[in-house]
Amino acid sequence: MIVAQQLTKRYGEKTAVDRLDFTVRPGTVTGFLGPNGAGKSTTMRMIVGLDAPSSGSVTVNGRRYAEHGAPLQEVGALLEAKSIHPGRSAFNHLNSLALTHGIPRRRVEEVIELTGLQSVARRRAGAFSLGMGQRLGIAAALLGDPATVMLDEPVNGLDPEGVLWIRNLLTGLAAEGRTVFVSSHLMSEMALTADHLIVVGRGRLLADTTVKDLIRQSGGDTVKVASSDPARLRELLAGPGVEITGRSGSEELEVTGLAARTIGLKAAEHSIALFELSTKGVSLEQAFMELTRDDVEYHGSTTVPTAELAGSAA
């Protein structure tokens, strides 16, 4: 369980993390999502006490991270992949961390096996590939058998097999009742693993929601219908759980809560001619871009996809 309250980090003029409030609960995978530079890594560094908050607080299982007697048993974190000394072997790296907590050698061997590093454990970690380095970072995160596992961009640089391995690992850890907090700037990746989403942009909280709700909020099941008699159609379609919007004088309506099929049948029944009937399909990726459009720190010069999105959503 991670609880952030008004968590803020300022670097001079720039506010990297701006009054964040959120709770990461056990038993589910919580995705921490935002464009590059949104403050995800800074937030994670503050959780494990590498950076001190400018104001506000963040606690892990009820206490600040540094106040725990065995911090590695509370939170296992993968921050930047290369948090190692390249001259040390994977085994010696893990063993030196284990020694600080009195974690037995047996457990070191266990996490090496769990992450598939047996064959390279005695080699210098500096010679590892990106994927191997990532696995070593995850081995270190799991070393203390932590109640909370926090991974910053874990799938970066992994091959498809590695990505699949991470997905299964994350859902497995959550199923064991652990708190799993994973950051990513890729919505598509989160859609496959996360149940809950915390979305940030420019350090601010944009959404604290579930994957399903996010799609719904972004108008994922809206149907656009253009007809000869919009006023009458509006009356016919009205009902509990149905929301209809449309400008007066326009022949277009936007309907949420009804399937396109139902609307078509209703219109045919009452002999209303339809000119257009379409479901506005919003993928999670689009929902995310919609949400963070104003908060992307650096816009590329080719903004075509974003512009198209804006057009279809307007």
Place this chain on the structure above:
Amino acid sequence: MSTTTVAEAPARAERPAYKVTTTRVVRAEWAKFWSLRSSWITLGVALVFVLAFGLIRDWRYTVMMNAGHVHDPEVLGANAVGLSLFGLNFGQLAVGVLGVLVTAGEYSTGMIRSTLAAVPRRLPVLWSKALIFGVVAFLLGVVAAFTAFGIGTGILSGSKAALGFGDAGVLRALIMAGAYLALIGVCGVALGSLLRSVAGGIAVLLGTLLLVPGLMELFPTSWQNNVSQYLPDHAGDSMYALHQDVHTLSATAGLLVLAGWTAVALAGAAYRLKRSDA
């Protein structure tokens, strides 16, 4: 906690009780130190420097004496301790650099994030590194000094400078040589941690040991006489010198002065480690 925690994770009820203790941090830092090849290599280099340059100096002394240069300032008043420990001037550089690497190396590689995530109270890491490296450098210094002096007595036997282990002040000087390397090493550890940069740490350390004494010569003689003896390098020299001049500190005072410099550097390192983001 949600119900899933209880229902689906019976195994987690019997989680082992781990705990970070200072002794464990010392053990971890000990393992970290010896698991890097650079530690072994640099210690080897330091040992070779102390022995090789000391013995070359001994040999040169006998050559000059045999050639009849008895009034040369280089041989006048020389003694076996001073000659055999000449290599400390070079050994200290290797030891100091390794000290810087012990701390600054963690910043340049990113290892510091793992280290501080495991020990978020931070200060035990600095104390452990200083303790371990201080002990290692002390033992290296004592072994090197005894070996250099032991072989040196063979080379110098029969000459005016010859001394034995039993002569007054010799044992103290040899042990002080170990203490000197220990303090220089800990200074390196502190500077590395304070500056968080290998290049910066080495530059400041070598600058203090090599350049500042040279700069002193630009100042009036009275300043030199009064101030120069308190510089880390000169205070250190007087620690293992057999005889003191008018303008050098006693061995004990030298030890205290260098220990004071080391304490200042460590305090600065501790302050930065505790107060600023990693």
